Amino acid sequence: MGGPRRRGVLGLAALLTAGGVAFAGVGTAQAADSAVTAAGTAHSAVTGAGTFAAPKKKLKLGAKGKTVVLLQKRLAELGYRPGKADGRYGGSTLTAIWAFQKVNGIKPTSTISSRTWNALEAPKAPRILVKNGKPTRAEVNLSTQIMVMYVQGVPKLITHISSGSGIPYCETTTWQGKSQRFCGSARTPTGNYKTTWRRSGWHKSYLGQLYNPIFFNGGIAFHGALSVPLYPASHGCVRLPMNVAQALPAMLGKGVPVHVRGGFKR
Incomplete structure (x- = not known):
């Protein structure tokens, strides 16, 4: 996030x-x-x-x-x-x-x-993370900080991302009308998930503003952000460039598999 x-x-x-x-x-x-x-x-x-x-x-x-x-x-x-x-x-x-x-x-x-x-x-194709995955799926490579959206087996969208920083955090923010303090570990867990709910435009979460979020693991989502640096920097979500976050909702429906693999080495 x-x-x-x-x-x-x-x-x-x-x-x-x-x-x-x-x-x-x-x-x-x-x-x-x-x-x-x-x-x-x-x-x-x-x-x-x-x-x-x-x-x-x-x-x-x-x-x-x-x-x-x-x-x-x-x-x-x-x-x-x-x-x-x-x-x-x-x-x-x-x-x-x-x-x-x-x-x-x-x-x-x-x-x-x-x-x-x-x-x-003479470009290379992105490395496939799940060999027997569904033809339409999203793959997140934490090692390279890349997300690939496959549609009927073809990589239709390949994008730079910034995932969870892995650093413990504590944030004080106003949430539901009250000042609250949230602590956690800024991790993007590996595993196999499916997309669930989403919001259009800017969505205020307890850890910040998310643009066009598509959730796939509890409170972890793909979302647009104004800062998508060359290192993991989020609270756990998968940050996307804003123009990618505008295009992704039309491609990534509900219940679509999301596979998260790897780990970023600093």
């Missing part, structure tokens, strides 16, 4: 302002062919192999122009959420770049250099 923890790593409040996701009854051979076709379709949806020629022009946060448009369109094609293809390299595009870089084994940075451009030409 809410509560940003301050560090020397760039948060997104300012950046977001600057910036503005066995076959039953089928013979064995036919099932195998269908499985290969489905896997190939999913892989192609992520890699877009042979469809992109990178300009190799170095870009920095704040850049504008046609090369940024090309970057934004490529990220969107691969399932990332850079925001509108408006030619402005702002906060939404930055978080999409972070997600892409992490999936491709590149240290997250705001600078788009040759290594990132090369990866955009």
Whole structure:
């Protein structure tokens, strides 16, 4: 949930302002062919192999122009959420770049250099955490701080996240008209869950404001936040960039499996 923890790593409040996701009854051979076709379709949806020629022009946060448009369109094609293809390299595009870089084994940075451009030409698919999971599901990788939303087996949304910091906390806040003190451990537990209730717009919880929260483990939810830094910083929820939190509710319905795996190493 809410509560940003301050560090020397760039948060997104300012950046977001600057910036503005066995076959039953089928013979064995036919099932195998269908499985290969489905896997190939999913892989192609992520890699877009042979469809992109990178300009190799170095870009920095704040850049504008046609090369940024090309970057934004490529990220969107691969399932990332850079925001509108408006030619402005702002906060939404930055978080999409972070997600892409992490999936491709590149240290997250705001600078788009040759290594990132090369990866955009031949990208890797995100690592599948649950091999026999439902075709439509959400997977949260705490180790890489990535969430992937699969729709019918295809990764339709890949995003940078910030999960629970793991640090014990005590917060004093006004809740239900009374000043109350809450203490706990800011953890995002691993396990298998399902989405439950949700709210549209800003929702006030006892630990802060959550944008478009979708709950999946008690009081733990996916939600938009103005700060989604490059380290776990929440009280336990899975923070999302604001533009991702706007898109996710239409994709992630009630009762959809959510799998949380891994652990962040500092």
